Amino acid sequence: MDYDVRDIKLADQGKLKIEWAEATMPVLRLIRKRFQRQQPLKGVRVTACLHVTTETANLAITLKAGGADVRLCASNPLSTQDDVAAALVQHEGIPTFAIKGEDNTTYYRHIESAIGHRPHVTMDDGADVVSHLHSKRKDLLRNVIGGTEETTTGVIRLRSMAEKKVLKFPVISVNDADTKHMFDNRYGTGQSTMDGIVRATNRLVCGSVVVVVGYGWCGRGIAMRAKGMGADVIVTEIDPLKGLEAVMDGFRVMPMEQAAPVGDFFVTVTGNIHVIRGEHFAAMKDGAIVCNSGHFNVELDIPALEKLARKRKIIRTGVEQFTLKNGHRVSLLGEGRLVNLATAEGHPSSVMDMSFANQALGAEYIVKNYKMLEKKVYPVPPAIDKEIARLKLAGMGVSIDKLTKEQEKYLASWEMGT
Structure with a gap:
């Protein structure tokens, strides 16, 4: 074989x-x-x-x-x-x-x-x-x-x-x-992404600022789990409906330009290219941690990060630290690939x-x-x-109700009203 x-x-x-x-x-x-x-x-x-x-x-x-x-x-x-x-x-x-x-x-x-x-x-x-x-x-x-x-x-x-x-x-x-998507993307990605971040860094999530880039089903799950671990969660979005949903779910919503200087952890889940770019890396605080949980690592403009750095080193398994020209250190997890699989088990x-x-x-x-x-x-x-x-x-050993004949007839009819 x-x-x-x-x-x-x-x-x-x-x-x-x-x-x-x-x-x-x-x-x-x-x-x-x-x-x-x-x-x-x-x-x-x-x-x-x-x-x-x-x-x-x-x-x-x-x-x-x-x-x-x-x-x-x-x-x-x-x-x-x-x-x-x-x-x-x-x-x-x-x-x-x-x-x-x-x-x-x-x-x-x-x-x-x-x-x-x-x-x-x-x-x-x-x-x-x-x-x-x-x-x-x-x-x-x-x-x-x-x-x-x-x-x-x-x-x-x-x-x-x-x-x-x-x-x-x-x-x-x-x-x-x-x-x-309602379960794998939300509950699976939510739990496994936070698992990958914690395994790679051993940093405390509670009390930190977690920036979730994209509020689709995966972003919803990550934001939910980060909040559950005690983080202050910021969401960045391009879709007004998803941005509004994130606000109504209790999260701060702002452009990446505003989120970059305040975030401790950044997670991208958009399916798009270069949603965190050079100008965002340059604005990040010392010690910021960046990762991606979308399929391809192109969500992060890694070449731009490399150009901004005056030195880089593998500081832990799955963690590469880039020291920028301004002296700030930005750490990239799992080479920017799916963090839940690169540094955890999915x-x-x-x-x-x-x-x-x-x-x-x-x-x-x-x-x-x-x-x-x-x-x-x-x-x-x-x-x-x-x-x-x-x-x-x-x-799971869970049972649900079934419609009665009366309920089936009601749902199929137009005659019965108030």
Whole structure:
């Protein structure tokens, strides 16, 4: 079997971690049992470019249980858990191409290896496989019947491709599922981002000023968790509705120009480029800590920070300190990459349970319906979204009410009023 991992001897350690995560992924576990019986992905070649973590491992195992021929590579050079990658190879027989800290050349070589079996279905977190197929490996496009996309940044790229009529196959936007973005983005990103910051720095959040750049679902979650830890939270936004929502949620809202001199911690979650720029770094107080929890590190203008610095050094694992020409020290976490994965372990498995259930069922939907789909980005069908929510509640031991016949009739009628 073809694979490329750091050390295959880490496999037993990784297997235990995968089992630990699986214990709080009841939805994916139920899907796996059905997949084993029904084999809906039998003979389907799936290339998955995702964060190689314990949760992703359980998704890959589920896809294989459904009959898929799965190959996995990393969607970020710093997010791989090397023991998990080894376990997937050694214990599950899933070709995996991922090494934590891999350079750019290795990253794209791993993508090439992952598409080496000529995939029918792509599974992306950031659209790198789709982009690579459309730009570098057009010869493989004729095999692809569809794909799924995990994150906001990837969906933005795919919608741009669809609008420009260059997207060659349909893609399901897993990120737009309510059971993904309302939970994974908010609760997962909120907790894991603060976890990454604390693990990397061991700084006290309570009493500090945390600047959250962007108030989408991820920004909401981070602001909520930082506030819960005792921080004074500032939000920066470009959208007046989101800015207003942040004010109504009890946060200070201001432009980055005003936030830069007062923040102790800065976290970007916008999906856009250079939202913290040179002029902002130059205005920061001594000791400011900057990180990114969006998919790509371009949210931070790192080249501008490097130009402002008169010296730089790795002061802790995952922490690079830049001493600016004015003497102020600004620390960058995790090379500006996803801080929750670069310096921590990513989202808790219980929330990824829903996200990866969407991935598994999205792949099944593509296989069943691709002939009827156009070459564009589709939302997860509402029936799948609600079924995942139902299964999650059941897995948590929570019951909800059902409509009575009278209530169903009332909701379907127009005759009954005040």
